[in-house]
Amino acid sequence: FLSVPSLPPPPPPLLPLQDIGSPSVVFFLLSLSSSSRLFLRREGENMAQPSGSPNYTYDITRDVQLKKTETQRWGRGTAFSGDTRSVFGWTDIASADPRLGEGMEMHEHQARLPRLPIPNLAHTCEMYLKSLKPLLTSEELAKSTEIVTNFCKPGGVGEDLQKRLVDWDHETGPDGTANKPSWLEEWWDDGYLLRRDALPINVNYFFAFEDDPDRKKMTQIGRGASLMRGALLFYKENIRENRWSFDYERQLPLDMSQYKRVFACSRIPGEHRDVLITYTTRPPSKRSKTSKTTTYECIDPTHVLVMCKNRFFWFDVFRNGYLISLRELEVALMQITEKCEEDHSQQAPPVGIFTAGPRTAWYQIREKLIRTSEINLASLEKIQSAIMVLCLDTSEALDTDQLSCLCLHGPGTNRWFDKTNLIVTKNGKAGMNFEHAAGDGATTLRVADEMYTYSVKEGTSAAGVHPDVGAEYPTIHELAWVIPPGVDSEMDGAYMLFHDAILENETATVEFTHFGGNFVKQGGMSPDGFAQLAMHLAHYSIFGKLCPTYESSSTRLFLHGRTETVRTCTQEALEFCQLAVQPLSKGEAYRDLYHRMKAAVDAHIEYMRQAKQANAVDRHLLGLRKIAEIHGIKAELFEDPAFDRSSQWLLSTAHCGCPSLHIFGFGPVEREGFGIGYMIKTDRMLFNITSKYQHRSATVFALLLQEALLKMRAIVLLNVREERPLPRSLNSSSRAHRASTHS
Numbered sequence: 183f184l185s186v187p188s189l190p191p192p193p194p195p196l197l198p199l200q201d202i203g204s205p206s207v208v209f210f211l212l213s214l215s216s217s218s219r220l221f222l223r224r225e226g227e228n229m230a231q232p233s234g235s236p237n238y239t240y241d242i243t244r245d246v247q248l249k250k251t252e253t254q255r256w257g258r259g260t261a262f263s264g265d266t267r268s269v270f271g272w273t274d275i276a277s278a279d280p281r282l283g284e285g286m287e288m289h290e291h292q293a294r295l296p297r298l299p300i301p302n303l304a305h306t307c308e309m310y311l312k313s314l315k316p317l318l319t320s321e322e323l324a325k326s327t328e329i330v331t332n333f334c335k336p337g338g339v340g341e342d343l344q345k346r347l348v349d350w351d352h353e354t355g356p357d358g359t360a361n362k363p364s365w366l367e368e369w370w371d372d373g374y375l376l377r378r379d380a381l382p383i384n385v386n387y388f389f390a391f392e393d394d395p396d397r398k399k400m401t402q403i404g405r406g407a408s409l410m411r412g413a414l415l416f417y418k419e420n421i422r423e424n425r426w427s428f429d430y431e432r433q434l435p436l437d438m439s440q441y442k443r444v445f446a447c448s449r450i451p452g453e454h455r456d457v458l459i460t461y462t463t464r465p466p467s468k469r470s471k472t473s474k475t476t477t478y479e480c481i482d483p484t485h486v487l488v489m490c491k492n493r494f495f496w497f498d499v500f501r502n503g504y505l506i507s508l509r510e511l512e513v514a515l516m517q518i519t520e521k522c523e524e525d526h527s528q529q530a531p532p533v534g535i536f537t538a539g540p541r542t543a544w545y546q547i548r549e550k551l552i553r554t555s556e557i558n559l560a561s562l563e564k565i566q567s568a569i570m571v572l573c574l575d576t577s578e579a580l581d582t583d584q585l586s587c588l589c590l591h592g593p594g595t596n597r598w599f600d601k602t603n604l605i606v607t608k609n610g611k612a613g614m615n616f617e618h619a620a621g622d623g624a625t626t627l628r629v630a631d632e633m634y635t636y637s638v639k640e641g642t643s644a645a646g647v648h649p650d651v652g653a654e655y656p657t658i659h660e661l662a663w664v665i666p667p668g669v670d671s672e673m674d675g676a677y678m679l680f681h682d683a684i685l686e687n688e689t690a691t692v693e694f695t696h697f698g699g700n701f702v703k704q705g706g707m708s709p710d711g712f713a714q715l716a717m718h719l720a721h722y723s724i725f726g727k728l729c730p731t732y733e734s735s736s737t738r739l740f741l742h743g744r745t746e747t748v749r750t751c752t753q754e755a756l757e758f759c760q761l762a763v764q765p766l767s768k769g770e771a772y773r774d775l776y777h778r779m780k781a782a783v784d785a786h787i788e789y790m791r792q793a794k795q796a797n798a799v800d801r802h803l804l805g806l807r808k809i810a811e812i813h814g815i816k817a818e819l820f821e822d823p824a825f826d827r828s829s830q831w832l833l834s835t836a837h838c839g840c841p842s843l844h845i846f847g848f849g850p851v852e853r854e855g856f857g858i859g860y861m862i863k864t865d866r867m868l869f870n871i872t873s874k875y876q877h878r879s880a881t882v883f884a885l886l887l888q889e890a891l892l893k894m895r896a897i898v899l900l901n902v903r904e905e906r907p908l909p910r911s912l913n914s915s916s917r918a919h920r921a922s923t924h925s
Contacts, residue, residue, distance in 0.1 A: 286426075286428070287424070288424065288426055288438065288464075288467050289467035289468055289469075291426070291428050291435055291438060292437070292438065292439070292467040292468075292469055292470065292741065293467075293468075293469065294435050295435060295436075295437055295469075295739070295740060295741040296739075296740055296741065297351075297360075297363075297364065297365075297740060297741050298364045298365060298366055298737065298740040298741065298742070298743055298796055299740070299795075299796050299797070300344075300347055300348060300351060300365065300802065300805070301796070301797050301798070301802045303334050303340055303341065303344045304334055305797065306798075306799055306802045306803065307330050307333065307334040307340070309749075309789075309792070309798060309799045310330065310799045310803065310828075311323075311326070311327060311330050312752075312753070313749040313751070313752070313799060313828060314326055314824055314828055315753045316728050316751055316752060316753045316755065316756040317728070317729075317730060317751065317824075317827065317828055318824055322824060325822075325824075326822055326824040329818050329819055329822050330819060332818065333817065333818065333819040339810075339815065339816075339817045339818075339819075340806065340817070340819070342815070343806045343809050343810055343815065343817065344806065346809045346813060347365065347805050347806060347809050350365055350805075350809060351365035355472065359472075360469075360472065361472050362472050362473070362474075363439075363469055363470055363472060363473050363741050363742040364740070364741060364742040364743070365805060366744075366801055366804070366805060367473060367474075367475060367742050367744075368474060369804060369805065369808050370744055370801075371474070371475050371619065372455070374456075374618060374619035375449075375452075375455050375456045375457065375458070375619055376454070376455050376456075377541065378540055378541045378542050379540060379541070380538055380539055380540055380541075380679070380680070380683065381449075381537065381538070381541075381599040381600070381617065381618075382538050382590065382591040382592075382594070382597070382599050382615075382680075382683070382849075383590060383591050383683060383687055383848075383849035383872070384849055385617075385618050385619075386590075386599055386615050386616060386617055386618055386848070387615075387616055387618060387623065387836075387846065387847065387848040387859070388586075388589035388590050388613055388614060388615045388616070388846060388847060388848070389589070389613055389614045389616075389623075389626070389627075389630050389843050389846045390582075390585050390586060390589050390611075390612075390613035390843065390844045390845045390846065391409070391611075391612045391613055391614075391630070391633075391634050391842060391843060391844060392634065392841070392842060392843065392844045393610075393611070393844070394610070394637065394638055394641065395638065396638075398643045398645075399610070399637075399641050399642065399643050400609065400610030400611075400643075401610050401643050401644055401645065402515075402519070402574060402606050402607065402608055402609070402610055403512055403515045403516050403519065403644040403647065404512065404610070404641055404642050404643045404644035404645075405606050405610045405612050405637065405641065406515055406572055406574060406604070406606040406612070407508055407511035407512040407514075407515055407641075407644060408508060408636065408637035408640060408641030408642070409604055409606070409612055409633050409634070409636075409637045409641075410486065410511060410570070410572055410604060411505075411508050411511055411636065411640075412632055412633035412634070412635070412636030412637055413445070413570055413604065413629065413632075413633045414486075414499055414505055414569065414570075415505065415632075415636060416629055416632050416633070417445045417446070417569060417570075418500075418505050420441065421441065421442055421445060421446075421462065421464065422462075422464075422482060424464055426438065429628065429738070431738075431739065434739055435739075436738040436739060437738040437739075437740065437741055437742055437743050439466070439467075439470055439473070439741075439742050440620070440621035440622065440625040441621075441625055441629075442460055442462060442464070442466075442476075443458065443460055443475075443476060443620035443621050444602055444616075444620065444621060444625065444626060444629055445569050445570055445602065446460060446461040446462060446482075446483045446567065446568070446569050446570075447459065447460040447461070447476065447601070447602075447620055448565070448566035448567070448600050448601050449600040449601070449617050449619060449620070450566065450600070451541045451542070451544040451545035451548055451600075452541070452545055453542055453545050453546075454542070456541055456619070457476075457477060458475060458476040458477065458619060458620060459476065459477050459478075459479055459566060460476045460477070460478050460479070461478075461479045461481045461482070461483050461567045462478065462479075462480075462481075462482060463480050463481065463482045465478070466478070469741060470741075470742065473742060475742075476620075479567070481567065483567045483568060483569050484498045484499065484500040484569075485497060485498050485499065485564070485567075485568055485569065486499050486568055486569050486570055486571070486572060487564070487565055487568035487570070487571045487572070487598070488514075488515065488518050488571075488572045488573075488574065489534065489571060489572070489573045489574065489596050489597070489598065490518055490519060490522045490573075490574040490596070491522045491576060491596070492530060492531075492532040492534065492595045492596055493522060493528075493530045493660060494530070494533075494561065494565065494660065494661035495518050495521075495658055495659065495660050495661070496564055496568060496658075496659050496661065497514050497656035497657060497658050497659065498656055498657075499511070499569070499656070501654075501656075506656060508640060508641075508642070509647070510655055510656060512642070512644040512647045513647060513648070513649050513655050513656075514655065514656045514658060515572075515574070515644075516644070516647050516648070517649075517658050518574070518658060519574060521658070521660075530660075530663065531663050531665050531673065532595035532596075532673065532677075533551075533663060533673075534594070534595050534596060534597050534598050534599075535594050535595045535673060535676045535677055535680060536548070536673070536676055537597065537598050537599040537600050538591070538594040538597065538599055538676065538680045538683075539676040539679055539680065540679070543672075543676070547669060547672055547676075548562065550666055550668075550669060551663075551664075551665075551666070551669070553666075554664055554665075554666040555664035557662050557663070557664050558663055558664055561661040561662060561663060564661060565598060565601075565661070566600070566601070568601070570601070570602050570603075570604060571597075571598050571601050571602065571603045571604065572603075572604045572606070573592070573596050573597055573603050573604065573605045573606070574596075574606055575588065575592065575593070575596060575605060575606065575607045575608060576608055577593075577607060577608060578607055578608045578609040578611075579607045579609065579611040580609075582691040582693060582844065582845060583689060583690065583691050585607075585611050585613060585844075585845075586689050586691055586845060586847060586870050587684075587687075587689055588605060588607060588611075588613070589605055589613035589614070589615055590615070590687075590689065590847060590848070590849065590872070591680075591683070591684060591687065592605065592615070594677070594680040594684075595677075597615065599615065599617065600617055601617060602614065602615075602616055602617065602620075602626075603615040603616075614626070614630060622734070622736065622744055622745055623734075623836065623838040623846070624736040624738055624838075625738075627838055627839075627840060627843075630840075630842060630843065631840045631841075631842045631843075633842075634842035634843075635842065685875070686874055686875050686876065687849065687872060687873075687874070687875065688872065688873050688874070688875045688878075688879065688880045688881065689847075689870065689871070689872050689880060690871045690872075690880040690881040690883070690884040691845060691868070691869065691870050691871070691884070692867075692868065692869040692871065692884045692887060692888060693845075693866065693868055694866055694867045694868070694869070694888055694891055695865070695866045696866075696891070696892060696895065697865070697866075697867075697891075697895060698862060698863050698864050698865040698866045698867055699862045699863065699864050699867075700864045700865065701895070701898075702862075705898045706780070707779075707780060707783045708783055708786070708787050709862045710786070710787075710790070710837050710862065711782070711783035711784070711786035711787050711790075712783055712894065713837070713860055713862055713867060713891075714731070714733060714750045714755075714786055714835070715755055715758065715779065715782050715783060715786070715894065716887060716890040716891045716894055717731070717833060717835065717858060717887060717890075718731070718750070718751065718755045718756075718758075718759055718833075719758075719759050719762055719763075719890035719893070719894070720883055720886040720887040720889070720890045721832075721833060721883075722759035722760075722762075722763065723763060723886050723889070723890065724882070724883070724886060728751045728755060728756050728759065729751065729832035729833055729855075730749070730751055730827070730828050730829060730830055730831055730832060730833070731749065731750045731751040731831065731832070731833040731834075731835065732747050732748075732749075732750075732831040732833065732834045732835060732851075733747070733748040733750050733790075733835045733836065733837065734746075734747070734748070734835075734836040734837075735747070735748045735790055735793035735794055735798075736794070737793075737794070737796045739794065739795070739796075740796055743796065746793040746794075746796055746798045746800065746801050747793065747798060747799065747800035747801070748786070748789050748790050748793045748798070749789060749798075749799065749800075749828075750786055750789070750835070751833075752782060752785045752786065752789070753785075754778070754781045754782040754784075754785040755782040755785070755786075757778055757781075757782075758775070758778040758779050758781075758782045761774070761775050761778060762775060762779075762893065762894075762897070766896070766897075766900065772897060772900045772901065773901060775897050776897050776898065776900070776901035779894065779897060779898075800829065803825075807820050830852055830855075831851050831852060831855060832852055832854060832855035832856070833855060833856055833858065834848075834850060834851045834852075834855060834856070834857050834858070835857075835858040835859070835860065836848070836858075836859050836860075837860055837861070837862065838859065838861065839860075839861025839862065839863070839868070841863075843861060844868070845859070845861065845868050845870050846859045846861065846870060847859035847870030847871075847872060848872070849872050850872055850873055850874060850878075853874050853877050854874070854877045854878060855873070855878065856871055856872065856873050856878060856880060856883055857871070857872040857873070858870070858871050858872075867891070869884065869887060871883055871884050871887070
């Protein structure tokens with residue numbers, strides 16, 4: 183609906199908007215606020231570079247300087263206001279309860295988990311057809327119905343594939359035990375590790391922390407040291423020392439296998455498929471030994487990596503088995519930043535930019551670096567075995583849009599996208615960027631929450647920190663590189679590819695403060711279902727139709743469970759949107775609209791319930807399709823255009839948040855789609871919306887989303903008359919007179 187000509191080098195002028203497909207968006211274009219975008223430019227100031235290559239530096243700038251709107255930051259200091267941790271559509275999930283697993287070992291906890299089930303074929307086909315109804319014409323739906331009926335009939339292709347999938351799940355090894363922890367895991371891993379496109383924006387996701395309530399603590403060194411130590415405490419107690427506090431959902435145990443891949447783990451590029459390597463001396467539990475997700479190196483790393491001005495530093499955080507103190511971390515970070523400030527002439531190649539590029543290209547360059555020198559091999563091994571990466575940026579994030587961009591992709595050169603990155607800006611803003619193949623938000627959310635809690639409780643400003651005379655502090659080491667001929671130009675090419683990817687990405691954040699989860703619950707509806715319906719209404723307002731929509735649902739109730747898709751585009755949502763774009767006329771029309779709203783929210787919750795039990799559509803159909811490929815079986819269902827169309831996720835969404843987080847997000851999965859990460863707190867909702875600049879406008883969607891939320895609030899208030907206050911002009915006596923007259 184929105185086309186924009188190619189952008190010139192930054193800062194670009196305001197460009198003409200052409201081919202506006204819907205007149206309804208013209209008004210909103212008039213008040214369009216710019217989305218912050220991170221531009222990289224060549225300046226040669228204080229930046230690392232390989233010999234013979236141009237210098238790079240970066241700053242955050244605005245592509246269009248227009249009036250601020252309510253999508254901008256509203257400047258609230260964080261506080262623990264009673265909001266609950268929320269992951270993938272639920273508001274009380276994954277709370278660690280030490281009482282439920284007290285004295286239990288990891289293998290005992292994992293032994294309680296059921297295997298991921300294979301849904302009933304007829305049930306999947308029924309849900310699949312139901313999901314097609316709001317997307318297809320009556321003729322297309324009739325054709326797809328015939329195809330699905332033939333697929334799942336007795337003796338049909340679907341029945342054969344279902345039997346073969348069950349056999350795949352029941353395969354055993356020589357000792358008679360299952361040779362895989364989950365029938366889905368191998369194919370799901372391939373979905374991440376076979377991808378050849380770049381990780382930032384396309385694969386990795388990010389969290390952005392709330393500010394520290396104590397503004398004095400908002401310093402780069404103080405924030406970086408305290409958040410890092412919070413992470414290291416989690417790593418030490420749970421992973422290194424095996425003293426787990428297990429996760430539960432409504433007292434049901436949740437899978438814990440992903441936690442080992444949050445720290446001391448790295449994605450390694452391959453020519454055709456990447457691999458994950460995890461460094462730990464703690465072997466996987468008995469039921470996880472057959473997993474092929476990661477390769478284990480029997481080492482407990484003792485060091486962390488710090489990136490500052492594209493230079494790589496490392497130091498040990500464990501001394502004689504003990505974790506160093508917060509003050510020692512502060513001193514170490516102070517020494518690193520001072521060294522980078524003092525050594526202006528000291529340049530280093532920005533090797534991190536290669537992790538931001540296509541995977542096969544990174545594999546080829548990595549192999550070339552290794553063949554060139556053992557120094558490069560040692561540096562790469564030190565990076566990939568580090569417990570975590572701390573990125574100290576030289577820029578400041580002045581609003582939520584800028585913080586979102588820094589955490590989603592950043593400058594490229596001061597990141598290592600193959601690992602977990604903790605990012606801290608010059609003004610103390612902080613967030614994390616996670617490599618997605620290693621795990622999902624349901625796992626990393628708890629880690630981030632504990633990091634922030636420690637930081638608020640124990641952190642300091644680190645002002646004036648300096649080494650005490652005679653005290654022992656970590657020794658700082660800097661990694662070295664030997665750049666072979668030709669890699670200079672490849673580094674330049676990687677930079678330009680990343681530069682173009684940033685220019686193509688548009689980010690808009692919505693900090694909606696009119697109401698939050700409490701208001702929705704008081705109206706008798708699910709906050710998550712309400713937010714999803716608002717996104718559908720915004721999309722319908724622009725395009726006049728709904729689109730395939732993906733929402734993640736965690737399946738950690740099962741062994742090695744990851745996620746299932748909630749197809750939130752339902753017939754109930756379509757019927758609501760069709761009526762909601764009409765004027766709220768007199769009479770009882772608004773009551774019908776309210777009931778349709780509630781029906782749409784209820785339909786969403788029912789699908790979410792099925793997905794939580796791994797009893798939905800998409801993972802099952804993926805398994806059947808993979809079995810068909812393995813055995814060379816042709817299935818008309820997978821050739822039906824509606825099959826691909828229904829899983830072209832033009833709205834890719836996920837709900838994930840807690841009091842510790844300010845916002846989170848990821849990139850769109852389709853060029854003509856949107857990526858929407860959102861959090862629902864008691865009194866507000868926060869959305870991070872991304873799109874491809876040439877194809878869709880995240881900013882316009884953000885504005886229409888706010889309109890949709892306000893309209894839905896009005897529908898609720900119209901239906902509940904008693905919540906509407908009397909006009910202020912009526913005094914107590916006139917109100918009493920009016921009441922007596924009515925009686």
